Amino acid sequence: MSHSIVILTIFVLSIFIGFEVVSKVSTTLHTPLMSGANAIHGIILFGAIMVADKSTTVLSTSLSIAAIVLATINMVGGFVVTDRMLEMFKGKGGKK
């Protein structure tokens, strides 16, 4: 099995998991869910550090450092703001 096929398999299965985990969400949680998913794609920070780690030219280094700053804002800010939203649901033991 070629590497590309493995990647494709992972990709397709991830699509189905993504569809499946959010298919039954009440509208109450749409905003936090969007915000939480938003924080998760902040994981591009992982990729940004990867490329920064091997950058040797000034251009590459500056671009990847900029990417790290943006990705960190996305990830950390995203999780914090989601937590703040969810804090408000605390102790309400929803019926949905």
Added chain:
Amino acid sequence: MNNNLYALIGLAVAVSFIMALKGLSAPKTARRGNLIGAAGATLATIVVFFDPAQKVHHNTFLILGAIAFGVIVGVPAARRIQMTQMPQLVALFNGVGGGAAALVSIVEYLSLSNNSARDTASTIATVFTVVVGSVSFSGSVITFLKLQEIMTTRPVVFPGGRFVIAATLVGVLGTGVWVVNSGGNTPLAIMGVLSLLFGVLFVLPVGGADVPIVISLLNAFTGLTVAAGGYVLDSTLLIVAGTLVGASGTILTRLMAAAMGRSLFGTLFGAFTAKPQAATEAGEARPVKSGSPDDVAILLNYAQRVVIVPGFGLAVAQAQHTVRELADLLTAKGIDVAYGIHPVAGRMPGHMNVLLAEANVPYEQLVEMEEINPTFPQTDVVLVVGANDVVNPAAKTTPGCPIYGMPILDVGLAGNVIFLKRSMRPGFAGIENDLLYEPKTTLLFGDAKDSLTKVVSALKNL
């Protein structure tokens, strides 16, 4: 670090993200889910420094400094933001994520061009990442400016706009092909700039209540961008995480579009075809009945059943605590009180639920649209607090108006309707609301919080 261990930690992080999304789908587990996701992301950020494929580490201190700087910017922004400004902050976070993904692919592209070791598939993935990441970035910035009301919230349509957009899109695709074929840096730069432009043009004509759908769509876009970036970097973790967000974001976007009763296509391209302000001709100086806080208090006092319909005006005025005070007062008088929650009231789906949860409104009182609509004929008074579009009958009666087809709360079926409004200015979607001119409607002008406070004290004196 050992290759397998590194890959296994990546797997654990991917699983934590799945658990995070799963947890976020139910109120009880949502907070824990978010924390699991955050823990996974932190683990990934630490472990990437031990990437076994990377023998020589460059720029470690710069990297740590950049992360620290990002934290210093991101955390206070997330902590200090008002609940009302939440949607635009999410839009902004989403935009910077898309921008980061585009930059990562560009850097990888630059480093590979030095070794001439690029294969077509990863160049295509790079093109995808740069295009979609840039669109997401500039589009989100425009969304932010709209929601922050730095620029107009109305659809911006200029003559020949659709041709400009189409031409830009053709330009983006053309330069994309150029990049794949020739592989230079210049075409990539041109493509990036055109994509940024396309993002701006794509969001400008989207107006009013459709903006939340666009945020959600751009969120899904950024997820896919991250997945494509993962392909470029050959990172399974990025592929899985990005795809998860792309897929769940798409579903969420569809759910939101469904809540507004329109197809996604209609939302995004509706602004081209809709005639703006279809209902305004009739809106010249028609008489309205405006009341005092005492009138409103009397109406409420003699009702048996009251439904409160909150909207963005409630959020702006930070009136969620006052509205709960009023509801408690009415409940104490034996009046049946419920909140009618339109799925897209406010600027984001679930926006009202978040706000009212902040004010400790009992969960059982929040009733969703499908359940509350049949009860309006038995309702004596509907109190509309800073909502407009979600109760506008034009959505049913005026084909061609921007919100036509959106399900609304049928507040017109109730005995009396009270609108708390700042002014006669139409709602976010910019459409006149005929309900305001009905004889059964009473208007109380002013900031929602001030008005509610006055009604509460009037009610106490009755």
